Amino acid sequence: MRTRNVSRTVLTASAAAVAALIVTSCGGPASVAGSGGGNKLHVYAWAGEIPKSVVKKFEAETGIEVTLDTFDSNETMTAKLSSGSAGYDLVEPSQYSVQQLVGQKLIQPLDHSRIKGLDNLADKFRDPSYDPGNKYSVPWIWGTTGFAYNDKCISSATSWQTLFDKQYKGKVYMLDNMLAAYIAGLQVTGARATSTDEREINAATKALENQKKHLAGYNSTNYPQLLATGQACAAQAWSGTAMAKVLAANANVHYVIPEEGGSIWTDGLAVPQNAKNTDAAYKFINFTLRPEIAAMATDDGGSASANAKAREFVKDRSSLENPAIYPTDEAVKNADFLLDPGPAMKHFQQGWTKVKAS
Structure with a gap:
């Protein structure tokens, strides 16, 4: 389950300062370093936010082997990317972290010609204030x-x-x-x-x-x-x-x-500057933009999907009425x-x- 729901880490120090403190003790996973090839994908995401069911379905459908590592703060994730040896193809930063990663040139602009399904996103996650035009990230879940x-x-x-x-x-x-x-x-x-x-x-x-x-x-x-x-x-x-x-x-x-x-906070997918398996990364992004897959973030992960069309595929309909998962549009109209x-x-x-x- 999403342990982050009661322990969300919001910025408490500059990313550079935190990275300096953490990077010496947080190297990339041994299984990732130096890896390559089109049939592998290395993902670094918030604990519990990308359900195992999503990963298994993606692997079965594409034949791509996914290594999913998890973190419990944006600062830990930033520190690993700053080390230059993390070896990840996709990361899942929160909205303010997207801004920081862009400033530090740790993630690359997305090639929208390789992405299908951005129009499935809810309006508030298309052209958001923290990432105009979704230039660097594709929202996955929100709260x-x-x-x-x-x-x-x-x-x-x-x-x-x-x-x-x-x-x-x-x-x-x-x-x-x-x-x-x-x-x-x-x-x-x-x-x-x-x-x-x-x-x-x-x-x-x-x-x-x-x-x-x-x-x-x-x-x-x-x-x-x-x-x-x-x-x-x-x-x-x-x-x-x-x-x-x-x-x-x-x-x-x-x-x-x-x-x-x-x-409002949101966590989305971004491609690190030094990603090796970019074809697999874009395949995964497109996979998560499919409404029936995005709905699994709610049914199997307990989170609200940034994908508006996913609501039609959510099996547990009570989730759609629970304000601690899906608040009404009226409730969030003034949220920043x-x-x-x-x-x-x-x-x-x-x-x-x-x-x-x-």
């Missing part, structure tokens, strides 16, 4: 950042303000993740989640400092279970399998994309794609240090 609440404690909630309300002191959790916390801090103070304005970041920092006095804590692991048992009244949350399971099993728990906007803050990262880092120390 949101919002919050969840237990109606035995809170009758109804639609705003980030709920997580900042002192009447729920000791019963509210925030994600233990810098930029995820700042999504709420920025939006609750009237800014966009994509803001890089120092004054707006400082205002968000103050809001988060004040909020911390009332929090039960920061939690990126078992908050869905705390909500289910009533130990938490509300918690900032990521959508996905773990949250969706709690909603399906417990009618008292509700997942909300706040009226201030929340955010979280982007790479660039030089403004230092303001977030400085602010987060103050929040944690308060």
Whole structure:
């Protein structure tokens, strides 16, 4: 299952700094180094996001042998590509990571003449803000950042303000993740989640400092279970399998994309600059763009597919009604794609240090 659903890693340091720390201990897999040939494909993806069923079906249909390695953060993936010896033909970066990889020239522009099915993508994933024209990546799955609440404690909630309300002191959790916390801090103070304005970041920092006095804590692991048992009244949350399971099993728990906007994240496929098996890479991209294959990301992986036509092929129809998997278009109309803050990262880092120390 997608362990990442309760441990999504959002940028907490510049990619260059993180790469310098990680690259010395993270080499490419021995099975990949120096490999070549048209009948092999080496993929580096988020743990659980490309189901084994998809890989097996691709292998059976094409005769291409797939080696699938997994990571648990964009920073780990970036570090391996930076090492120059990873040997991968496809990687699965999140949206802000696509921007960083492009800046570091670690992924190559896609040859759209070799891709079929881009028109199957939902509108919000065609020509997205983080990758205009889908020049470097093809979205595979997506999700949101919002919050969840237990109606035995809170009758109804639609705003980030709920997580900042002192009447729920000791019963509210925030994600233990810098930029995820700042999504709420920025939006609750009237800014966009994509803001890089120092004054707006400082205002968000103050809001988060004040909020911390009332929090039960920061939690990126078992908050869905705390909500289910009533130990938490509300918690900032990521959508996905773990949250969706709690909603399906417990009618008292509700997942909300706040009226201030929340955010959308997406993970897609990109071709590394030094990929050797590019023919196989494009075959896999085209394979995943087929609606019936994209639907397997939901049925077998518990994630929302970026492929609009995949909905017709989803076997578990209840998934389409679960807001922790497929929120409505209305719910995400004001959601931002979280982007790479660039030089403004230092303001977030400085602010987060103050929040944690308060």
